[in-house]
Amino acid sequence: MALQAALSVPSAISIHKEVKSNVSLKESGLFGVSVSEPLKAEIKCPLIRKQEVRKRKLLVGTIRAQTATTSPTLGEAAPEAKKTLRKGNVIITGASSGLGLATAKALADTGKWHIIMACRNFLKAERAAKAAGIAKENYTVMHLDLASLDSVRQFVENFHRLGRPLDVLVCNAAVYLPTAKEPSFTAEGFELSVGTNHLGHFLLSRLLLDDMKQSDFTSKRVIIVGSITGNTNTLAGNVPPKANLGDLRGLSGGLNGLNGSPMIDGGDFDGAKAYKDSKVCNMLTMQEFHRRYHEETGITFASLYPGCIATTGLFREHIPLFRLLFPPFQKYITKGYVSEEEAGERLAQVVSDPSLTKSGVYWSWNKNSASFENQLSKEASDAEKARKVWDISEKLVGLA
Ligand code: LMG
Ligand code: NDP
Ligand code: PMR
Numbered sequence: 001m002a003l004q005a006a007l008s009v010p011s012a013i014s015i016h017k018e019v020k021s022n023v024s025l026k027e028s029g030l031f032g033v034s035v036s037e038p039l040k041a042e043i044k045c046p047l048i049r050k051q052e053v054r055k056r057k058l059l060v061g062t063i064r065a066q067t068a069t070t071s072p073t074l075g076e077a078a079p080e081a082k083k084t085l086r087k088g089n090v091i092i093t094g095a096s097s098g099l100g101l102a103t104a105k106a107l108a109d110t111g112k113w114h115i116i117m118a119c120r121n122f123l124k125a126e127r128a129a130k131a132a133g134i135a136k137e138n139y140t141v142m143h144l145d146l147a148s149l150d151s152v153r154q155f156v157e158n159f160h161r162l163g164r165p166l167d168v169l170v171c172n173a174a175v176y177l178p179t180a181k182e183p184s185f186t187a188e189g190f191e192l193s194v195g196t197n198h199l200g201h202f203l204l205s206r207l208l209l210d211d212m213k214q215s216d217f218t219s220k221r222v223i224i225v226g227s228i229t230g231n232t233n234t235l236a237g238n239v240p241p242k243a244n245l246g247d248l249r250g251l252s253g254g255l256n257g258l259n260g261s262p263m264i265d266g267g268d269f270d271g272a273k274a275y276k277d278s279k280v281c282n283m284l285t286m287q288e289f290h291r292r293y294h295e296e297t298g299i300t301f302a303s304l305y306p307g308c309i310a311t312t313g314l315f316r317e318h319i320p321l322f323r324l325l326f327p328p329f330q331k332y333i334t335k336g337y338v339s340e341e342e343a344g345e346r347l348a349q350v351v352s353d354p355s356l357t358k359s360g361v362y363w364s365w366n367k368n369s370a371s372f373e374n375q376l377s378k379e380a381s382d383a384e385k386a387r388k389v390w391d392i393s394e395k396l397v398g399l400a
Helices: 002-007 038-044 046-070 079-085 098-109 122-132 149-162 192-214 271-297 320-334 340-352 383-396
Strands: 088-093 113-119 139-143 168-171 221-225 300-304 361-365 371-373
Touching (some): 088 098, 168 192, 192 271, 192 383, 221 271, 221 340, 271 383
Parallel strands (some): 088 168, 168 221, 221 300
């Protein structure tokens, strides 16, 4: 009965205390199936690469022509008119599926946004945009593999060549490897979940900050997708393994498992924990951005938990039984379930709603889909830890 009562706590509402649990089911064989790594094969396919390059050239040409007709160039109109006339330009990472795609669709449908879909699989993204019915003039697909810092730098260069201002950046892409027995690594040798979800986005947002500063848009924002599962002040955040960055010794050691550990806290590899740790880093990073840059730049820095979108590709590495039971479990038992479409509307709100300009906050939604400013866990709001994560990450990605 007590468990049932606990399970029906609305997903987005925090239990405002740290719940202690000594139960660890990490050794449970239920999800212990090892899987191959389809992502790497996708990235390396030379045919796709060639087509990507060709399509990119085509698209860049098309979009440039369109820019001339749909949006006034900087310095063309009077400052006030300019602000209201042109479309907003938003980069969304991982817009080829799930939440990112649904957000791209929601924004494109307003007719007020041009979406740069920053994706590792160019063809998949093109097909997804078409299948979702996103009008051609409202998006540009650009290649970005967050698991390679070279690719991140290349993406930023390519973005500059487009000649578009940058108004909003949405860091949405992520990988989740809950069944992996051994760690896999990014091109630079960082554990893949933290390397992709945190370090890739850290470098991307740092490199694009100057572009955002230069934009004349009315409300400039950097948004990162956090999660309830990284917040240990919630029931969901207490399902083992729990997020915990410890004293950051693994992160300091470079997360490569050679001269230390692939985990941020220096412990043994655990894919589910690495994901949750990466989400804590995401939420800490936005707060640190806020402290360092909000006043000076006026940019809004925020994170969010859009609800449990139990049907997305995020769970592709989980065992089939989990993928079968997880959506009904979330729909009927925890009631934390949200459809991809609804979640996309929520993130689109954080991108463009004039009432959601507050910086340094973590947004969630209640049952009626009304947004509210939620409280992060003790660790995910620890300013000292945020600063340390920032400083170490800077070194790892070559910015310091
Ligand atoms: C770790 O396991 C893995 O080790 C790791 O590799 C990674 O996958 C990680 O976060 C991802 O998970 C953690 C997880 C695995 O452990 C726990 O969640 C701890 C709690 C387990 C408690 C089991 C006792 C269940 C008691 C049942 C009470 C039911 C009350 C509801 C009443 C319903 C009435 C209809 O372990 C699990 O997730 C095991 C899940 C066990 C089933 C949960 C019971 C729900 C019953 C309803 C069925 C509907 C669908 C269930 C779907 C479960 C998917 C999460
Ligand atoms: P999906 O798997 O559907 O989307 C993730 C996206 O990230 C995909 O487009 C994927 O590309 C992309 N991606 C993965 N690795 C890379 C990489 N190396 N470079 C570039 N892009 C990459 O999952 P969701 O839509 O669920 O996840 C979106 C965000 O929402 C994530 O940040 C996740 O943590 C967060 N979130 C999700 C929740 C949920 O319940 N689903 C709950 C809370 C937060 P590709 O299509 O090529 O695989
Ligand atoms: Mg969780 C209020 C309850 C709630 C919510 C909102 C979520 C969200 N989960 C809740 C409860 C529970 N989950 C309970 C009681 C259990 C034990 C049966 C449970 C289990 C569970 C597993 C095994 N849940 C999971 C997993 C995953 O593998 C997912 C995960 O941790 O990904 C990191 C997950 C999730 N639960 C959520 C959400 C939003 C997720 C996944 C997505 C994410 O955080 O990005």
